[in-house]
Amino acid sequence: MQPQKSQKIDLTQDYPCPCRRRGRLSPIALTEAFGCNRCQQIFVVDETGQVLEQLSGSYPYKRAWRWNGHQWNPAHAGLGESYLPVALGITLIMLIIWLPLALNAKSSSSGIVLIVGVLLLAVLPALMVLLAYRR
Numbered sequence: 001m002q003p004q005k006s007q008k009i010d011l012t013q014d015y016p017c018p019c020r021r022r023g024r025l026s027p028i029a030l031t032e033a034f035g036c037n038r039c040q041q042i043f044v045v046d047e048t049g050q051v052l053e054q055l056s057g058s059y060p061y062k063r064a065w066r067w068n069g070h071q072w073n074p075a076h077a078g079l080g081e082s083y084l085p086v087a088l089g090i091t092l093i094m095l096i097i098w099l100p101l102a103l104n105a106k107s108s109s110s111g112i113v114l115i116v117g118v119l120l121l122a123v124l125p126a127l128m129v130l131l132a133y134r135r
């Protein structure tokens, strides 16, 4: 077994694509980027020259890999998995803090506005996270 040491990414050579469609990453001329012939994604090499990042606006977080000489390994392992519980936890805490305040203000005219605001604040981040993870 080879040690999992990451190697510098060579911008003049081809690599297999980390997309699992057996694509081929080829350097794009005059840029520090690679293009895949299968998934049509663009990948850029970061300033350290060791991390390959997917160039995509559809993900809330960047997918990145390190090259160990044989295959791509996820560069930010665990970040994606820890994001969802953290977001849900923040939402829950916000609900616990704000809901009693909103209910107390119910008698005043601003009560309904406050409740709607709290619900939007609490539900929107959860929805965004859920939508992001549907892909």
Ligand SMILES: [Zn+2]
Pocket: 017, 018, 019, 020, 021, 023, 024, 036, 037, 038, 039, 040, 041
């Ligand atoms: Zn690909």
